[in-house]
Each structure stands twice: as structure tokens, then as C-alpha cells.
Amino acid sequence: MTPADPAGGQYDGSVDERVDVSVLVIGAGAAGARTAIELAEEGVDDVLVLGKRGHGDAHTTWARGGINGALGTHDPEDSWAIHAADTLNEGHSLNDPQKVETVTRQMPERLRELDEWGMEFSRTEDGEIDQRYFGAQSFRRTAFAGDHTGESMLNTLVERAQALEVPYRENVMITRLLSDGESAHGAVGFDMDTGESVLFNAGAVVLAAGGYAAIYNRHTSRDDENNGDGPALAYEAGAELMDTEFVQFHPTGMAVDEDDPEWAPWSGRLVTEAVRGEGGRLYNTEGERFMERYSPDQMELDARDVVARAIAKEVAEGRGTDNGGVYLDLSHKDRAFIEERLPRMYERFQELGVDMAEQAVEVAPTAHYGMGGVAVDEHGETSVDDLYAIGETMAGVHGANRLGGNSLAETVAFGVVAGQRIADRVDGSGDLPGGFVGSVVEPHVSDLKALADRDGEHDVMAVFTEIQSVMWEHAGILRDEETLQMGLDRLADLREQARDMDVGPITSDSFEYAVDIGFMLTVAETVLRGALKRTESRGAHYRTDYTETEANWRRNIYYARADLGRMRSYTRGIGEPSTEVQAALDENHELDYHQLE
Known part of the structure; x- marks a missing residue:
């Protein structure tokens, strides 16, 4: 790391630091970490991962319920093609079929890989990776680590990256990508601790900076993340965005008294779908299990948009709580079961004075995920050469609505794909165009x-x-x-x-x-x-x-x-699915919720 030089421009000392790397990864969650791991394993040793927060503190840790992959632990008839069909159905056929297949084909291998790297998956009695139901899944396909899957997964990926000695820099915020509209050449930002400006000259740039759900006032993110950094940076650099009108409102965010200082900070925070996947039931204030009216077959595990609209309607028609929600009840399950399968949820509500083994919790829809983002090709590359977008920053996999459990799957699947593509093409840090420092940076x-x-x-x-x-x-x-x-x-x-x-x-x-x-x-x-x-x-x-x-x-x-x-x-x-996936669509697989009763 050296002081910035002119690089063809008139340097007046306004940039405090210059860093030259082959690949700059912006975002240190699962998508960024998995890309960096792939690059390191492919022999690209000049990689730098940037995080806006401390090491290991990324939005991935808030993904609690699970990660999809057709392992067939409980349901051997499941397959990657049926996983793809469920994803397309949940996305209302607006997904890019090729990207969907890229994810679903990989996921059994990616899950076994995480297992080999030490991820603490929940296990069956036979010691296999356990899998649970998630909404709109035809089979039990969601692997999990209690209800802290994202945290366990990120810890595993960080440990793997550290073992490969992947360089990492924390507390750096990127404010602009360096692009001439045709190619990406790096990025500019500042050190959030010192305030010093930093110029990153890079041969390739990977945006793994999250999504945009926090542009809403009820959301499952922290306020300082998922503000649209990744998509906006790409857009300003000349890349295209796609499908951003599709925002997933998760049915079950915490509904609280926002005048209560103890509860107010938890407004909108995620009550994981795993609660419903483990048998949680939704009731209105009249004691009705109202999903019987809206979805008698899938009940609480219908698609997220269906359940969210049902809750919104119950509240709008006067059958909601004073906090604008409904009740999610798991009290019919044994306390030991809840403590084992949903430890973080149980602990959270216990600390707030609510015992999930005896009491229902209040929930309401909350902005959770942006299905849209940066438009990319099959390798995760944007229309700007050498600029990639993966994870929640990219668009194409989820269509009009995301299948629960697919967000974590997308991060590791496209981390591998993008990493392999970059490794085949990158050749050093590249050169900033003449005059770029003086005219742009x-x-x-x-x-x-x-x-x-x-x-x-x-x-x-x-x-x-x-x-x-x-x-x-x-x-x-x-x-x-x-x-x-x-x-x-x-x-x-x-x-x-x-x-x-x-x-x-x-x-x-x-x-x-x-x-x-x-x-x-x-x-x-x-x-x-x-x-x-x-x-x-x-x-x-x-x-x-x-x-x-x-x-x-x-x-x-x-x-x-x-x-x-x-x-x-x-x-x-939009393109059409492959023959194998179309066959799975034609077979019309569907979740039978009542297996959980």
C-alpha cells in the first residue's frame, strides 16, 4: 500500500492511499467470502476483501432459517430439477432459468463442502445433514444449523478464507466505482476509522454488497446495511439494474409497541420462517387460524407473498393486534423441541419476557429481500467488463418472489461461478486509464x-x-x-x-x-x-x-x-427452462403441509 500516484493525471495529494490488487471484492458476507475462497483455490493470490464492518459482522448472520439443496436426507425423491421448478414457480416464471439451474445443480455439492469445512449443521439421528420444510418447497430441502444458519455459515467461510490467507480489510466504505462505462478499473472509498481516502486499482471488481430492503422503514436488516449500496454503485458505473420493483415482504417480522423502549428496536426484525417450518401457526385476534381461508392446502407454508398479503388483509379488516400484527403460535410444541430447533428465537423472546413454549408472539410483514438488483450474465459479470455482482446485489435467480432458503444458496453458488470466471481472465491489477485520477478520482x-x-x-x-x-x-x-x-x-x-x-x-x-x-x-x-x-x-x-x-x-x-x-x-x-426442469414443472410437485400436523 503506497501513497496515490498520478497514474496519468495531475496528482495534488488529495487521495491519501492507493492499493493495487488483481481482484477487489466489495462486501465480506457469504457471497464475498465464497468468491475470495474460490479465487484463492484457483491460485489468484492477489485478492482483497473489503468489509464495511468488523470481520465476520455481515448481514449473512441474520439469515437464520436455512440453506436449500436437494440432498434428499428425508425425501430421496427430491432432485436439483425439482428444486429449480419450485424456484421458478415461486418466482412466477420471471426468473432467469439458466441462473436458477446454476444454483440448484450446485447446491448438494456446496452443502457437502460446507460440511467438510466444519459447518455445524443440525443432524438427523443417523448423523446426516438434517433438512426442514420451508414455504413453497415440495420437499424437505432446507439444511440448517438450528435457527442461526447464516451465522454458522459465515463463520465457516471466514475460517476457510483465513486458512487460505485471503487478505481482508475492515471498516472501509466504497463510495464510487472506477469505470469508463465500458470497463471497471477499481473503486474509491474511505477508511471509516481514520477518514482517509483510499483508491483501489483492480483488474476485476466484485460487488457483494447486499441488497436494498432497508430503503423501507419496516425491514429485517440493520439500518446501516442493505441500503442499496451495491446496485447503486453498479448503476453509477454504467451497469444496468433489473426487476427492482420486486421486494419481498417477509410475513413474519416482529410487531411491537414502538413506544416501548425495550421493544421498539426490534420492530420489523425477522422471526425466521423456520418457526413456521417447525409447525408454527398463525392466528388473528378472534382466535381463527386464518390461513385456512387463504391457503387450505399449504397453510402457513404457502409462498411468502401469499402469507404476507393474508396477514395484511387480516389487519386491514380489523382482526389484527394493537401493534398491527397477528399471532404466531408454537406453544403446541414441547419446550425441549423449541429450544433445540429454534434456540436463537427462543432466547430472543425469553429475554424480552415472552416464553414461546407458552405464549404466541406478534408478527407482521416486513421488507426482507430485494429480488432485483444488478443485471449480470451467466458468470455474474455485468455489462461493464470486469465488474461482477453476486449474492443479493445481483438479479435473475429469484424472479418475482424468492423461495425461502435460496438466498444463502445463491451466495455460495455464484461465488464459485464468478470466482472461476475471474480466475480464468484476470491478469494483475491493470492500469487506470490516463488522466483517470485527475479527472475522476x-x-x-x-x-x-x-x-x-x-x-x-x-x-x-x-x-x-x-x-x-x-x-x-x-x-x-x-x-x-x-x-x-x-x-x-x-x-x-x-x-x-x-x-x-x-x-x-x-x-x-x-x-x-x-x-x-x-x-x-x-x-x-x-x-x-x-x-x-x-x-x-x-x-x-x-x-x-x-x-x-x-x-x-x-x-x-x-x-x-x-x-x-x-x-x-x-x-x-425471458428464456425457457431446460428439458429436465420443464419435466419437473410438468410433474407439478407441491408441498403437503398436513404432513406436519
Whole structure:
């Protein structure tokens, strides 16, 4: 690591540090870690993984319920093709079939690999990797480690990366990718501890920076992650976004009294699908097990969009709790069973004074996952050469609604695919184009420094939370033309406010959130524009003024930069499944919930 040099431009000392690497991985969760592992195993030793937080502290740890793969531990008739069929069905046929197959074909091997690397999977009595039901799965296919699967998986991947001596740098925030619109050349950011600017010159860049669910005010992420960093960085670099109108509202986030200081911080936090997978039942305040009305066959384990809308309807019609939720009850199960299968959930509620073995918990829908993201090819590469996007940052696998248990699966599957592709192509750190430092890097760093300690009219957190409120109110579970257009108008006002904010020093939370606001505004606009353009209801996107699914809307919506900073959109049709997957679709496999009774 050396002081920045001109690299063809007039260097005036405004960049504090330059780092040259072959591959820069932005994001230190499961997707970034698995990519780095693959690169190291392929012999690429000049890799650097960047994390916005401390080592091992990534959103992956919040994925609790499980990871899919057709091992057939309990149901030997399961297969990768049926897994693919379930994924396409849950995605309402808007998924890229090739990407779906890339994930489902790999997953049995990826699960066994994690097992070999020491992941603490829950086991059957015979010592096999145990698997549980998740919503809309035809068979028990979700492998798990209690209800802390993501945490256990990330720990395993971090240990593997450390064993391979993969370099890692923490507490660095990337604020811009270096791109000429044709190729990526690295990134610029700042050290969040020191405030010093850092230029990363790289032969290839991998965005594994998460999704955008936290642009909503009820969400399952922490406020300082999943703000749309990855998609927005790619978009500004010249890549296209796709399908961002599809936001998954998980049926069971915590519904709390937000005036209670003990409970308020938990509002919207995930109550894992594993609770329902292990037999949890949903009741309204009249004591009705209401899913019998909406889905008598799949009950609580129907698709997430179906269950979320059912809960929203119960609340809207006056059968919800004072906190805007319904009850999720597991008290018919033995205490020992709950403690063994759902230890983190049991402990969380126990600490809050609720005993899950005796009491129901209050739940309501919460923004959980963005099915859209950066448009990529079969290797995870964007339309900008040498720029890759994987994990929740990428689009294509999940279609209009994600199958539970597929998010962790996608991270490791595409981590391998992208890693192999990059290893075949990368050749050193590359050279920044002539004049790039002077014309691009240093003006950007100057802008960052000007943002710090800025006096302005609007409070950063007020703008931040108002964006989240706008998205919840105008692009939530139920949408219509008038509401969406109002959301775009309010977003335009917030964009003006963001230009006049009162911002703290570069090492402050205020500065970080001010940068996040820029990312959020970009992605929020695509969500609203896409939801307005898509005049049908499909999966997680429900229009009260266009309630039917239309065959001619089996198309993806793409978003790209236009002249003068404008945004343009267009649509493109979708390919067809392979013969094997089509056969599995034709067989019409379906979960029989009542096996759990």
C-alpha cells in the first residue's frame, strides 16, 4: 500500500492511499467470502476483501432459517430439477432459468463442502445433514444449523478464507466505482476509522454488497446495511439494474409497541420462517387460524407473498393486534423441541419476557429481500467488463418472489461461478486509464471532503427515515398508480433536501448515512418506476388496480443511465427452462403441509 500516484493525471495529494490488487471484492458476507475462497483455490493470490464492518459482522448472520439443496436426507425423491421448478414457480416464471439451474445443480455439492469445512449443521439421528420444510418447497430441502444458519455459515467461510490467507480489510466504505462505462478499473472509498481516502486499482471488481430492503422503514436488516449500496454503485458505473420493483415482504417480522423502549428496536426484525417450518401457526385476534381461508392446502407454508398479503388483509379488516400484527403460535410444541430447533428465537423472546413454549408472539410483514438488483450474465459479470455482482446485489435467480432458503444458496453458488470466471481472465491489477485520477478520482474525493462537516438545513436522519417512510407508504405490499406516482413526487422533493443536509465529520455516523442516502435515492427511484410500469400483479408486486397476472408481462424491466443523469427503462423477454426442469414443472410437485400436523 503506497501513497496515490498520478497514474496519468495531475496528482495534488488529495487521495491519501492507493492499493493495487488483481481482484477487489466489495462486501465480506457469504457471497464475498465464497468468491475470495474460490479465487484463492484457483491460485489468484492477489485478492482483497473489503468489509464495511468488523470481520465476520455481515448481514449473512441474520439469515437464520436455512440453506436449500436437494440432498434428499428425508425425501430421496427430491432432485436439483425439482428444486429449480419450485424456484421458478415461486418466482412466477420471471426468473432467469439458466441462473436458477446454476444454483440448484450446485447446491448438494456446496452443502457437502460446507460440511467438510466444519459447518455445524443440525443432524438427523443417523448423523446426516438434517433438512426442514420451508414455504413453497415440495420437499424437505432446507439444511440448517438450528435457527442461526447464516451465522454458522459465515463463520465457516471466514475460517476457510483465513486458512487460505485471503487478505481482508475492515471498516472501509466504497463510495464510487472506477469505470469508463465500458470497463471497471477499481473503486474509491474511505477508511471509516481514520477518514482517509483510499483508491483501489483492480483488474476485476466484485460487488457483494447486499441488497436494498432497508430503503423501507419496516425491514429485517440493520439500518446501516442493505441500503442499496451495491446496485447503486453498479448503476453509477454504467451497469444496468433489473426487476427492482420486486421486494419481498417477509410475513413474519416482529410487531411491537414502538413506544416501548425495550421493544421498539426490534420492530420489523425477522422471526425466521423456520418457526413456521417447525409447525408454527398463525392466528388473528378472534382466535381463527386464518390461513385456512387463504391457503387450505399449504397453510402457513404457502409462498411468502401469499402469507404476507393474508396477514395484511387480516389487519386491514380489523382482526389484527394493537401493534398491527397477528399471532404466531408454537406453544403446541414441547419446550425441549423449541429450544433445540429454534434456540436463537427462543432466547430472543425469553429475554424480552415472552416464553414461546407458552405464549404466541406478534408478527407482521416486513421488507426482507430485494429480488432485483444488478443485471449480470451467466458468470455474474455485468455489462461493464470486469465488474461482477453476486449474492443479493445481483438479479435473475429469484424472479418475482424468492423461495425461502435460496438466498444463502445463491451466495455460495455464484461465488464459485464468478470466482472461476475471474480466475480464468484476470491478469494483475491493470492500469487506470490516463488522466483517470485527475479527472475522476480526485474530484470525487474532493466532493466527499466537501460533504463532511457541511452546514445545511435538513437533518441527515430525518431525510434518511423519510425515504424509508415514502417507500413503505407508496411502494409497499399493496400498490396502485396514484400512490406510486405520489411516491415519485415525494422522492424528488427528498432528492432536493439531500443536497442541503447538515452533515458531521467523515468518521461520523451522520456522514455514512449521508452517503447511504445517495444510494437509497437511486434504488428507490427504480423500485417506484418499475412498480408503476408493471401494470399487473405478479409475486411480491401487487397492484390493486391491476390485480391479474398478464402473460405479456413475463418480461424483466431494466434500468440504465441516460444523458444528463436521467434514468431510462426497457423490457426484455425471458428464456425457457431446460428439458429436465420443464419435466419437473410438468410433474407439478407441491408441498403437503398436513404432513406436519
